Amino acid sequence: MTDSTDLIPSTIPPLLSPTTLAIRRFRKHTMAMMGLGLLVLLFLYVSFSGLILNGYCPPLGQTLYGEAWANCNDTGARLQPPSSEHLFGTDVIGRDILARTVYGGQISMLIGVSAAIMEVFLGALIGSVAAYYGGWVDSLLMRFTEAMLTIPSLFLLIIGARFFGGSLPTINFFGRELTGSVIAIILIIGATAWMYIARIVRANILSLRELDFVSAARALGASDRRIIFIHLLPNTMAPLIVSATLGVASAIISEAYVSFLGLGVQGATATWGNMLDGAYRYLETAPWLWFFPGTLILLTVLGINFVGDGLRDALDPRSSRHM
Amino acid sequence: MTNYILRRLAQAIPQLFIISVILFALMQAFGDPIAMLGGRIPPRPEDKERLRRQMGLDQPIYMQYVTWLVGNDWQKIDMDGDGVPETYGKRAGILRGDWGNSLVTRQPVLKMIGERLPNTLLLMLTAEIIIIILSLALGLYSALRPYSLFDNIATGLSFIGYSMPVFWLALSLMYIFAVNFRRWGLPYLPTVGMYDPAVGKTSFELFKHMILPVTTLSIISIAGYSRFVRSSVLEVLGQDYIRTARAKGLRSMIVVRRHALPNAALPFITVIGLDIPFLLAGAVVTERIFAWPGMGRLFIDHTERADFPVLMGILMLIALAVVIFQIITDVVYSFVDPRIRLE
Numbered sequence: 001m002t003d004s005t006d007l008i009p010s011t012i013p014p015l016l017s018p019t020t021l022a023i024r025r026f027r028k029h030t031m032a033m034m035g036l037g038l039l040v041l042l043f044l045y046v047s048f049s050g051l052i053l054n055g056y057c058p059p060l061g062q063t064l065y066g067e068a069w070a071n072c073n074d075t076g077a078r079l080q081p082p083s084s085e086h087l088f089g090t091d092v093i094g095r096d097i098l099a100r101t102v103y104g105g106q107i108s109m110l111i112g113v114s115a116a117i118m119e120v121f122l123g124a125l126i127g128s129v130a131a132y133y134g135g136w137v138d139s140l141l142m143r144f145t146e147a148m149l150t151i152p153s154l155f156l157l158i159i160g161a162r163f164f165g166g167s168l169p170t171i172n173f174f175g176r177e178l179t180g181s182v183i184a185i186i187l188i189i190g191a192t193a194w195m196y197i198a199r200i201v202r203a204n205i206l207s208l209r210e211l212d213f214v215s216a217a218r219a220l221g222a223s224d225r226r227i228i229f230i231h232l233l234p235n236t237m238a239p240l241i242v243s244a245t246l247g248v249a250s251a252i253i254s255e256a257y258v259s260f261l262g263l264g265v266q267g268a269t270a271t272w273g274n275m276l277d278g279a280y281r282y283l284e285t286a287p288w289l290w291f292f293p294g295t296l297i298l299l300t301v302l303g304i305n306f307v308g309d310g311l312r313d314a315l316d317p318r319s320s321r322h323m
Numbered sequence: 324m325t326n327y328i329l330r331r332l333a334q335a336i337p338q339l340f341i342i343s344v345i346l347f348a349l350m351q352a353f354g355d356p357i358a359m360l361g362g363r364i365p366p367r368p369e370d371k372e373r374l375r376r377q378m379g380l381d382q383p384i385y386m387q388y389v390t391w392l393v394g395n396d397w398q399k400i401d402m403d404g405d406g407v408p409e410t411y412g413k414r415a416g417i418l419r420g421d422w423g424n425s426l427v428t429r430q431p432v433l434k435m436i437g438e439r440l441p442n443t444l445l446l447m448l449t450a451e452i453i454i455i456i457l458s459l460a461l462g463l464y465s466a467l468r469p470y471s472l473f474d475n476i477a478t479g480l481s482f483i484g485y486s487m488p489v490f491w492l493a494l495s496l497m498y499i500f501a502v503n504f505r506r507w508g509l510p511y512l513p514t515v516g517m518y519d520p521a522v523g524k525t526s527f528e529l530f531k532h533m534i535l536p537v538t539t540l541s542i543i544s545i546a547g548y549s550r551f552v553r554s555s556v557l558e559v560l561g562q563d564y565i566r567t568a569r570a571k572g573l574r575s576m577i578v579v580r581r582h583a584l585p586n587a588a589l590p591f592i593t594v595i596g597l598d599i600p601f602l603l604a605g606a607v608v609t610e611r612i613f614a615w616p617g618m619g620r621l622f623i624d625h626t627e628r629a630d631f632p633v634l635m636g637i638l639m640l641i642a643l644a645v646v647i648f649q650i651i652t653d654v655v656y657s658f659v660d661p662r663i664r665l666e
Contacts, residue, residue, distance in 0.1 A: 146338060256490070257490075294488065
């Protein structure tokens, strides 16, 4: 062993990909990991609690399991406070609130994720088309985006809820019947929340499209569609992932607002939002009506916001906002 | 400067026009306002037909839009249903100051909004003042002691604050300060309305009724804004001119007050300016829960009855406020930041 060999490390550290680096940064982010843990717990809660939930339903005279139990309305046991039989109490028509938060949570999370996917898709499409083609396409799309941003989103949601209300068919999804109003809410939230994403994507692509690799792709004969989807959009993935994550949180809150105002998901299908509809009338007598679904919304949104913040720091270390 | 403002106002016109077209098109989905009228005795079909003609609802949608925009007093319309236009219309259109009449109450829309707007503004402006003062104070305090115990607690609470759905916060506050305080025999706060009918319209009653809604509105905004102030103060504190100010021996108080705060406040002015008009809308849920007779509740009540002149009026008023505040924010920004020149 001579001294000169020590200058060259015996093992060269592997070259880390940006993804690996981002994952490392994310795992060091304490709040984000706590948020992720919280989300995993909530996900397990809404996914698997249904397997062990059951109860005796007096009007039907039999023991019910799963979603049927969540929809069993025992009018003899209306507005009961939390007890060993009904851990979270019962609602105005005697349904078990624990079971309804489980099945409502599934729908609320489904609405959150689907609406976020839809808004990212719309935002990315509109933003990239506007930036890539420029000219009158850009000004038309951006004027439309500005107009949508000028109308407060809650009003758009309310109008949208009336627009689609009750006009969509029921579909079957993973063995659960989804009424048309669930689809309607997803469409409404997706269609009213894409504007910020469109602006971010447009700003990024405006600078990206001037770079040499785009000219190279064009010289090789790539179509506009290929350049937008294969070359440009993947390069603006970081803000898209962050917006999508935070979009799930705001979609869950939006669903809750619309349902709270009585314009959301209708019928027997529970969501965390529509369990709150009318609950404020029982503010004094039955606080458990709004406390449990409301707290679950709060925890979910909190978890997603923590994760979103961690993702922002992990994917884009330059923008280290000191939160 | 005058040129700039005029040009911005000119640009706002097509924007408002697009908004009004989008909204008017969406309003058609609200259903038939006549069918919603109902009442205890359902109107006869011929009465419905007559009402529809009187309200101009028999016209094709683009004609309804034109009427809403510029009126119909320059053309004859068919009022008696014989297919021959014989009477001049009475509407002047929103461009000439006629916002139309409510289909439900038959009152002018402008008058209905005018009755509710002061209530909403009272709630909003009080909340806004509290929001600005507290976010500046909290953000500044956190930024001067970054990563201290206070800062970490404030960060955690602000995350919870802006993850909170408004109604959950409102219901929790009501449950603690109205329901439980009364149960425990403590002085409790009223929950709904603006006044207690038993006491009358005193300003102390109004103050008591405002506490909970204003707190609800403030907490959520303070959570976000105070973090925003904190990060912009932290950024400014790292600048060279702050080091220069410290190096020449200025007291730390003066460095913060004279050099750091004015610079850190610049982005805050933009955020506040652009958000103020949205506060008008943010009150929809709060007004509903606290039964506050403001514009948000007017909107919700008339949504259910498909009263589109009222809905259009409220939405256009808010859109107008948003556009005007965008211009005001830009102008104010150019005054406080001499680096920015508006042309």
